[in-house]
Amino acid sequence: MMLTQKETTLLQDLKKEEETCIEKYNQYSQQASAPQLKNLFSQLAQKEQQHLNTVNQMLSGTAPTMSASQGGQSQTQSQNTSQQVNMSSQNYDMKNDSYLCTxxxxxxxxxxSTYNTSIFEFKNKDMRNALNxxxxxxxxxxxxxxxxxxxNNMYS
Ligand SMILES: [Fe+2]
Ligand SMILES: [Fe+2]
Structure with missing residues (x-):
């Protein structure tokens, strides 16, 4: 399908955001001290890569249909954060880990917020659904x- 100039511009902005997220999470995965946090950041880097793939697909004019497998991503995510905190966490650099999380x-x-704003400008229903x-x-x-x-008592 043909995208409007506005739709293309918005998707290009989202593409940059996702690229930045991938880079950030890969770097933060290396910089984090606690193994559980390293793991969380590297998982998020992979999720952002999937977002980038979807945005690129949309930029090429194809509205992605959200499959069940894509919808199921969040289930595997939540397993990892529910792990109990390791009591040896005092040994980690909590201050820097807290900064990375913030x-x-x-x-x-x-x-x-950028996705929310962008959605309002799209004509095609499938495009809106993908962004949503x-x-x-x-x-x-x-x-x-x-x-x-x-x-980890970082949120006050
Ligand atoms: Fe993303
Ligand atoms: Fe994200």
């Missing part, structure tokens, strides 16, 4: 980070 949470809020699907996942990323911070 920044990541702020990024998710921003990206989720991604936005929901961004909120879930925020939830996973929030939960990690709560479990």
């Amino acid at each position: 920044d990541a949470l702020s990024t998710e809020k921003h990206v989720s 699907h991604i936005q929901k996942e961004e909120q879930e990323h925020g939830e996973q980070i929030f939960n990690y911070m709560s479990q």
